[in-house]
Amino acid sequence: MTDPSDYTPPAIWHWNKDNGGKFASINRPVAGATHDKELPVGRHPLQLYSLATPNGVKVTVMLEELLALGHSGAEYDAWLIPIGEGAQFGSGFVAVNPNSKIPALMDRSGPEPVRVFESGAILLYLAEKFGAFVPASGAERAECLSWLFWQMGSGPFLGGGFGHFYAYAPTKIEYAIDRYAMEVKRQMDVLNQRLAAHEFVAGDAYTVADMAIWPWYGALAKGQLYEAGEFLQVHEYTHVVRWADQIAQRPAVQRGRKVNRTWGEPASQLHERHHASDFDTQTQDKLAASS
Numbered sequence: 001m002t003d004p005s006d007y008t009p010p011a012i013w014h015w016n017k018d019n020g021g022k023f024a025s026i027n028r029p030v031a032g033a034t035h036d037k038e039l040p041v042g043r044h045p046l047q048l049y050s051l052a053t054p055n056g057v058k059v060t061v062m063l064e065e066l067l068a069l070g071h072s073g074a075e076y077d078a079w080l081i082p083i084g085e086g087a088q089f090g091s092g093f094v095a096v097n098p099n100s101k102i103p104a105l106m107d108r109s110g111p112e113p114v115r116v117f118e119s120g121a122i123l124l125y126l127a128e129k130f131g132a133f134v135p136a137s138g139a140e141r142a143e144c145l146s147w148l149f150w151q152m153g154s155g156p157f158l159g160g161g162f163g164h165f166y167a168y169a170p171t172k173i174e175y176a177i178d179r180y181a182m183e184v185k186r187q188m189d190v191l192n193q194r195l196a197a198h199e200f201v202a203g204d205a206y207t208v209a210d211m212a213i214w215p216w217y218g219a220l221a222k223g224q225l226y227e228a229g230e231f232l233q234v235h236e237y238t239h240v241v242r243w244a245d246q247i248a249q250r251p252a253v254q255r256g257r258k259v260n261r262t263w264g265e266p267a268s269q270l271h272e273r274h275h276a277s278d279f280d281t282q283t284q285d286k287l288a289a290s291s
Contacts (some may be wrong), residue, residue: 013278014284022168023227027084031098037090042077042274045109049093050102052224052261054159054215055119059103059212060273061256062126062133067251067276071130073109078273082194120152123208134206147209150190155216157183167226181232184220188237191217197237199246210247215257218244255279 001220011104041047046063050056050167057169059208066074081087081102097117106120107114107129116125124145127134130235135141143270162180165173194201216225234239245252259269259280266284273279280286 001156002069010101010118019023019288021164022203023084026083026089026254031094032089033090033094034086034089037087037092039090039092039096040077040079041106041108042079044077044216045056045107046076047079047106047108048076049081049096049106050103050260051081051083052259053083053102053259054219055101056103056157056260057257058119058212059105059122059126060259061215061253062123062208063258064252064256066126066130066132069098069130069132071132074126075129076273080260080262082262091189118152120148120212122210123148123212127208133206133211135202135205135207140203140205143199144199144207147194147210148207151209151212151216154187158187158216158220161227163226166228166231185232187242188217188220188232188234191243192237192239195243200243206247210243214244214247214253218247258283 008035017024021027039047040047048059048063050059060078061118063074064077065075077160081093081104083102087093088102090099093104094100096106096115101117103117103119103122104127105116107116107125124166125132134144134205157180162177162184165176165180168178192202198204200206201209201213216241219225219233221234221237221244223234226238227233258268259273261269262270263269266288269284270278270282272282
Protein backbone atom coordinates (compact mmCIF):
# COMPACT_ATOMS: atom_id res chain seq x y z
CA MET A 1 0.00 0.00 0.00
CA THR A 2 1.28 3.46 -0.90
CA ASP A 3 2.19 5.84 1.91
CA PRO A 4 -0.67 8.40 1.91
CA SER A 5 1.85 11.23 1.87
CA ASP A 6 3.30 9.86 -1.40
CA TYR A 7 0.05 9.04 -3.16
CA THR A 8 -1.03 10.78 -6.35
CA PRO A 9 -4.28 9.54 -7.93
CA PRO A 10 -3.71 7.96 -11.34
CA ALA A 11 -5.53 9.18 -14.43
CA ILE A 12 -7.78 6.10 -14.31
CA TRP A 13 -8.65 4.25 -11.12
CA HIS A 14 -8.17 0.47 -11.05
CA TRP A 15 -9.44 -1.91 -8.39
CA ASN A 16 -6.69 -3.33 -6.17
CA LYS A 17 -8.11 -6.35 -4.33
CA ASP A 18 -5.16 -6.31 -1.94
CA ASN A 19 -5.64 -2.71 -0.87
CA GLY A 20 -6.13 -3.63 2.79
CA GLY A 21 -8.80 -2.64 5.26
CA LYS A 22 -11.02 -4.74 7.45
CA PHE A 23 -13.70 -5.19 4.79
CA ALA A 24 -11.44 -5.55 1.75
CA SER A 25 -12.49 -9.16 1.18
CA ILE A 26 -16.16 -8.27 0.65
CA ASN A 27 -15.92 -4.85 -1.02
CA ARG A 28 -15.91 -4.63 -4.80
CA PRO A 29 -16.71 -2.02 -7.47
CA VAL A 30 -19.50 -3.98 -9.20
CA ALA A 31 -23.01 -5.03 -8.21
CA GLY A 32 -24.90 -8.29 -8.53
CA ALA A 33 -24.71 -11.82 -7.16
CA THR A 34 -21.47 -13.72 -6.78
CA HIS A 35 -23.11 -17.09 -6.14
CA ASP A 36 -26.48 -18.87 -6.19
CA LYS A 37 -28.13 -19.02 -2.78
CA GLU A 38 -31.85 -18.93 -2.14
CA LEU A 39 -33.11 -17.24 1.00
CA PRO A 40 -35.01 -19.20 3.64
CA VAL A 41 -38.67 -18.39 4.24
CA GLY A 42 -40.38 -18.83 7.58
CA ARG A 43 -44.04 -18.95 8.55
CA HIS A 44 -44.66 -15.29 9.40
CA PRO A 45 -45.86 -12.56 7.01
CA LEU A 46 -42.67 -10.54 7.44
CA GLN A 47 -39.31 -12.05 6.52
CA LEU A 48 -36.28 -10.03 7.61
CA TYR A 49 -32.77 -10.74 6.35
CA SER A 50 -30.29 -8.85 8.45
CA LEU A 51 -27.47 -8.53 10.96
CA ALA A 52 -27.43 -6.51 14.19
CA THR A 53 -25.36 -3.62 12.89
CA PRO A 54 -26.88 -0.22 13.71
CA ASN A 55 -28.87 -0.30 10.47
CA GLY A 56 -30.17 -3.79 11.23
CA VAL A 57 -31.11 -2.88 14.81
CA LYS A 58 -33.36 -0.08 13.55
CA VAL A 59 -35.72 -2.59 11.98
CA THR A 60 -35.77 -5.25 14.69
CA VAL A 61 -36.49 -2.53 17.26
CA MET A 62 -39.35 -1.29 15.08
CA LEU A 63 -40.82 -4.77 14.74
CA GLU A 64 -40.59 -5.47 18.47
CA GLU A 65 -42.18 -2.09 19.24
CA LEU A 66 -45.07 -2.88 16.88
CA LEU A 67 -45.58 -6.25 18.55
CA ALA A 68 -45.50 -4.57 21.96
CA LEU A 69 -48.37 -2.34 20.78
CA GLY A 70 -50.39 -5.44 19.91
CA HIS A 71 -49.91 -5.49 16.13
CA SER A 72 -49.91 -9.25 15.62
CA GLY A 73 -49.36 -8.79 11.89
CA ALA A 74 -45.86 -7.59 12.70
CA GLU A 75 -44.75 -11.10 13.68
CA TYR A 76 -41.59 -11.85 11.79
CA ASP A 77 -38.80 -14.28 11.04
CA ALA A 78 -35.34 -12.74 11.30
CA TRP A 79 -32.72 -14.61 9.30
CA LEU A 80 -29.03 -14.02 9.86
CA ILE A 81 -27.03 -12.61 6.94
CA PRO A 82 -23.31 -12.85 7.85
CA ILE A 83 -21.96 -10.02 5.73
CA GLY A 84 -18.37 -10.79 6.64
CA GLU A 85 -18.76 -14.03 4.71
CA GLY A 86 -20.33 -12.34 1.69
CA ALA A 87 -23.84 -13.75 2.23
CA GLN A 88 -25.32 -10.47 0.98
CA PHE A 89 -24.05 -11.34 -2.49
CA GLY A 90 -26.13 -14.51 -2.78
CA SER A 91 -28.67 -14.51 -5.61
CA GLY A 92 -31.64 -14.66 -3.25
CA PHE A 93 -30.50 -11.68 -1.21
CA VAL A 94 -29.64 -9.62 -4.29
CA ALA A 95 -33.18 -10.28 -5.54
CA VAL A 96 -34.52 -8.63 -2.38
CA ASN A 97 -31.91 -5.87 -2.27
CA PRO A 98 -29.96 -5.20 -5.47
CA ASN A 99 -27.65 -2.98 -3.40
CA SER A 100 -26.47 -6.01 -1.34
CA LYS A 101 -26.78 -4.28 2.02
CA ILE A 102 -28.63 -5.35 5.14
CA PRO A 103 -31.38 -5.05 6.23
CA ALA A 104 -33.82 -6.31 3.62
CA LEU A 105 -37.49 -7.17 4.16
CA MET A 106 -40.02 -9.29 2.30
CA ASP A 107 -43.66 -8.68 3.17
CA ARG A 108 -45.68 -11.78 2.24
CA SER A 109 -48.93 -10.68 3.86
CA GLY A 110 -50.60 -9.79 0.55
CA PRO A 111 -51.35 -11.64 -2.68
CA GLU A 112 -47.90 -10.72 -4.05
CA PRO A 113 -44.69 -10.42 -2.00
CA VAL A 114 -43.38 -6.89 -1.53
CA ARG A 115 -39.67 -6.25 -1.15
CA VAL A 116 -38.39 -3.29 0.85
CA PHE A 117 -34.73 -2.35 1.22
CA GLU A 118 -32.80 0.48 2.87
CA SER A 119 -33.41 0.80 6.61
CA GLY A 120 -35.22 4.14 6.42
CA ALA A 121 -37.57 2.85 3.74
CA ILE A 122 -38.34 -0.22 5.85
CA LEU A 123 -39.09 1.89 8.93
CA LEU A 124 -41.43 4.15 6.98
CA TYR A 125 -43.09 1.21 5.20
CA LEU A 126 -43.83 -0.54 8.50
CA ALA A 127 -44.96 2.68 10.19
CA GLU A 128 -47.47 3.34 7.43
CA LYS A 129 -48.55 -0.29 7.15
CA PHE A 130 -49.47 -0.44 10.84
CA GLY A 131 -50.29 3.22 11.46
CA ALA A 132 -47.79 3.62 14.26
CA PHE A 133 -44.71 5.64 15.20
CA VAL A 134 -45.12 8.25 12.49
CA PRO A 135 -47.58 11.18 12.61
CA ALA A 136 -50.30 11.00 10.00
CA SER A 137 -50.07 14.55 8.66
CA GLY A 138 -49.11 18.12 9.20
CA ALA A 139 -46.12 19.71 10.86
CA GLU A 140 -45.59 16.74 13.18
CA ARG A 141 -45.22 14.36 10.23
CA ALA A 142 -42.86 16.74 8.44
CA GLU A 143 -40.68 17.04 11.54
CA CYS A 144 -40.55 13.26 12.01
CA LEU A 145 -39.64 12.60 8.38
CA SER A 146 -37.06 15.38 8.40
CA TRP A 147 -35.21 13.77 11.32
CA LEU A 148 -35.60 10.29 9.83
CA PHE A 149 -33.91 11.45 6.64
CA TRP A 150 -31.40 13.48 8.66
CA GLN A 151 -30.09 10.17 9.91
CA MET A 152 -29.98 8.70 6.41
CA GLY A 153 -27.92 11.62 5.18
CA SER A 154 -25.74 12.03 8.27
CA GLY A 155 -25.05 8.38 9.06
CA PRO A 156 -22.52 7.80 6.26
CA PHE A 157 -20.29 10.53 7.70
CA LEU A 158 -20.31 8.69 11.02
CA GLY A 159 -19.94 5.14 9.70
CA GLY A 160 -18.27 5.14 6.32
CA GLY A 161 -16.36 8.34 7.11
CA PHE A 162 -15.30 8.59 10.74
CA GLY A 163 -15.74 4.94 11.68
CA HIS A 164 -13.83 3.67 8.68
CA PHE A 165 -10.84 5.98 8.92
CA TYR A 166 -10.63 5.97 12.73
CA ALA A 167 -11.21 2.27 13.38
CA TYR A 168 -10.83 0.20 10.20
CA ALA A 169 -8.51 1.81 7.65
CA PRO A 170 -5.12 0.04 7.50
CA THR A 171 -3.37 3.44 7.54
CA LYS A 172 -4.23 6.27 9.93
CA ILE A 173 -4.70 9.40 7.86
CA GLU A 174 -4.76 12.54 10.00
CA TYR A 175 -6.64 14.64 7.46
CA ALA A 176 -9.42 12.05 7.03
CA ILE A 177 -9.84 11.44 10.77
CA ASP A 178 -9.87 15.17 11.54
CA ARG A 179 -12.35 15.84 8.74
CA TYR A 180 -14.87 13.27 9.88
CA ALA A 181 -14.35 13.75 13.62
CA MET A 182 -15.23 17.42 13.14
CA GLU A 183 -18.39 16.49 11.23
CA VAL A 184 -19.51 13.85 13.73
CA LYS A 185 -19.06 16.25 16.62
CA ARG A 186 -21.12 18.82 14.72
CA GLN A 187 -23.86 16.22 14.22
CA MET A 188 -23.80 15.33 17.91
CA ASP A 189 -24.20 19.01 18.74
CA VAL A 190 -27.19 19.23 16.37
CA LEU A 191 -28.82 16.36 18.28
CA ASN A 192 -27.80 17.71 21.66
CA GLN A 193 -29.40 21.08 21.01
CA ARG A 194 -32.56 19.43 19.69
CA LEU A 195 -32.86 17.08 22.67
CA ALA A 196 -32.26 19.91 25.13
CA ALA A 197 -35.68 21.21 24.18
CA HIS A 198 -37.56 17.99 23.37
CA GLU A 199 -37.96 14.60 25.01
CA PHE A 200 -37.61 12.75 21.72
CA VAL A 201 -35.97 13.71 18.47
CA ALA A 202 -39.15 14.60 16.56
CA GLY A 203 -40.85 16.21 19.55
CA ASP A 204 -42.93 14.85 22.41
CA ALA A 205 -43.60 11.42 20.88
CA TYR A 206 -41.33 8.44 20.30
CA THR A 207 -41.17 7.83 16.55
CA VAL A 208 -39.28 6.13 13.74
CA ALA A 209 -36.86 9.05 13.93
CA ASP A 210 -35.68 7.84 17.33
CA MET A 211 -35.50 4.25 16.09
CA ALA A 212 -33.32 5.32 13.17
CA ILE A 213 -30.99 7.59 15.12
CA TRP A 214 -30.57 5.68 18.39
CA PRO A 215 -28.59 2.65 17.13
CA TRP A 216 -25.94 4.97 15.67
CA TYR A 217 -25.84 8.11 17.79
CA GLY A 218 -27.13 6.58 21.01
CA ALA A 219 -24.37 3.98 20.85
CA LEU A 220 -21.84 6.69 20.08
CA ALA A 221 -23.04 8.79 23.04
CA LYS A 222 -22.51 5.81 25.35
CA GLY A 223 -18.99 5.16 24.04
CA GLN A 224 -20.05 1.89 22.40
CA LEU A 225 -19.12 2.73 18.80
CA TYR A 226 -15.59 2.42 17.37
CA GLU A 227 -14.10 2.74 20.89
CA ALA A 228 -14.16 6.46 20.19
CA GLY A 229 -15.95 7.79 23.27
CA GLU A 230 -12.89 9.43 24.82
CA PHE A 231 -11.55 10.64 21.47
CA LEU A 232 -14.82 12.46 20.69
CA GLN A 233 -15.58 13.38 24.33
CA VAL A 234 -19.12 12.12 23.89
CA HIS A 235 -19.99 12.61 27.56
CA GLU A 236 -20.23 16.34 26.84
CA TYR A 237 -23.44 15.78 24.86
CA THR A 238 -25.51 15.37 28.01
CA HIS A 239 -28.94 15.60 26.38
CA VAL A 240 -28.03 12.92 23.84
CA VAL A 241 -26.79 10.72 26.69
CA ARG A 242 -30.09 11.25 28.56
CA TRP A 243 -32.08 10.31 25.48
CA ALA A 244 -29.86 7.31 24.70
CA ASP A 245 -30.39 5.92 28.21
CA GLN A 246 -34.14 6.52 28.01
CA ILE A 247 -34.49 4.64 24.72
CA ALA A 248 -32.27 1.80 25.94
CA GLN A 249 -34.65 1.16 28.85
CA ARG A 250 -37.56 0.26 26.57
CA PRO A 251 -38.22 -3.51 26.66
CA ALA A 252 -38.84 -3.69 22.91
CA VAL A 253 -35.51 -1.97 22.27
CA GLN A 254 -33.75 -4.42 24.56
CA ARG A 255 -35.27 -7.30 22.62
CA GLY A 256 -34.70 -5.79 19.20
CA ARG A 257 -31.00 -5.18 19.70
CA LYS A 258 -30.43 -8.87 20.46
CA VAL A 259 -31.86 -10.11 17.17
CA ASN A 260 -29.29 -11.24 14.57
CA ARG A 261 -26.50 -10.28 16.98
CA THR A 262 -23.42 -12.52 16.80
CA TRP A 263 -21.00 -10.74 19.15
CA GLY A 264 -20.90 -9.55 22.75
CA GLU A 265 -22.20 -11.37 25.81
CA PRO A 266 -23.91 -14.68 24.92
CA ALA A 267 -27.11 -13.52 26.65
CA SER A 268 -27.26 -10.58 24.22
CA GLN A 269 -27.13 -12.77 21.12
CA LEU A 270 -30.22 -14.16 19.40
CA HIS A 271 -28.81 -15.25 16.05
CA GLU A 272 -32.23 -15.86 14.50
CA ARG A 273 -35.69 -14.97 15.71
CA HIS A 274 -38.77 -16.95 14.66
CA HIS A 275 -41.03 -16.67 17.73
CA ALA A 276 -41.35 -14.34 20.70
CA SER A 277 -40.34 -17.20 23.00
CA ASP A 278 -36.93 -17.37 21.30
CA PHE A 279 -35.74 -14.59 23.60
CA ASP A 280 -36.25 -16.97 26.52
CA THR A 281 -34.88 -20.14 24.96
CA GLN A 282 -32.62 -19.44 21.96
CA THR A 283 -30.08 -16.83 23.06
CA GLN A 284 -26.54 -18.12 22.97
CA ASP A 285 -26.23 -18.48 26.74
CA LYS A 286 -29.38 -20.63 26.83
CA LEU A 287 -28.21 -22.78 23.93
CA ALA A 288 -24.82 -23.31 25.55
CA ALA A 289 -26.42 -24.31 28.85
CA SER A 290 -28.67 -26.87 27.17
CA SER A 291 -25.97 -28.48 25.01
